[in-house]
Amino acid sequence: MEELVYPDGADFWFVRYGGIARWRPAKGVEVTGFFSRYDYFDEETTPVIFTSGAFLxxxxxxxxxxxxxxxxxxxxxxxxxxxxxxxRGPWQIGLGLFSSRFTIDQFGANLFARTDAHGRTERQVLLGRDQVSQSYSGELLVEREFTEGPRCHHLLASARFRRVDDDLGGFAFRSLGPGAIDVADSVPEPDVAFGALTRDEIRQETGALGYEMQWQGLREINFGLQKTRYRKKVRAPGLAPSANADSPILWNASAVLTAMDGIVLYAATTRGLEESGTAPSFAANANLSLPALRTRQVEAGVRWTLTKDVKLIAGLFDVRRPYFELDADNVFRVLGDVKHRGRRFRSPPSPCQALT
Structure with a gap:
């Protein structure tokens, strides 16, 4: 157990523990389990000061x-x-099951509002409890690899799932009266009634197929196809439940080719699905569950081996995702696309290292 003290005098206690166990019951079979946990308590947070004007x-x-x-x-x-x-020879099978949990059993924030230049302020606290974010996920992966002369072929199939349950909100706000920002003036803890929590649920299942081929001297190609089923539901206090679902087909492809001795070209494209959350509280559709985002990414580049120890890598990329913002009716919705274009330096992927 350890105690930490911040520069503003706030402190907290924590204890961290965990472990890993590995078992090999037979040749080619391995089972690994892990556990980690971090408990924190009595954690005081840095007070936040809001001034009454444009001054420090x-x-x-x-x-x-x-x-x-x-x-x-x-x-x-x-x-x-x-x-x-x-x-088992050319066959590899993998199975993973995982759980992740984050809780805030008790929450407290010290706020100082309308602070003047002399440090006079209104003391406030924001309190909460029982915030929980819990996720479960798993994957079954089957792979088959074989060689054909100078070519290495790699086939894979996978099935994945995830389940996320979040209980958030229910905060209580209290004013503690006037005071000064640098005076430790303790008051008794008030009795508060916490509000109901908002329930956020996500369910997703995905099946995928993939193929990779590495050709000695010609490099590699890669294809992947996914079918995913996504559902999200939000139940906020005092509001009707909101939900959305999507079931797209996603894919990715890449190629790495040797153009000439010392020069390698690469290109890749991906279609993805991202979480988008809920509409903000100030929107006309506040707390409405927003649809998942379909994203696109394209990149291409060249790697030039100048000497044994010197390589020059140049690449271009184009990433696009939907853009959410308030419209003229104060509705938070998709209004267009966000585009990121530019250049960067990176190494191209190379899964069959034995043939490179």
């Missing part, structure tokens, strides 16, 4: 905490899971 508040002494000591944090992040691998 007066200087504050270091190493002195001036918030309310009972407005602190406690909770834990935790991860555990297991993986099994079976290697």
């Amino acid at each position: 508040p007066r200087r504050i002494a270091r190493n002195r905490f001036y918030g309310q000591h009972w407005a602190d944090w406690a909770g834990h992040p935790q991860n555990f899971g297991a993986m099994a691998k079976v290697d």
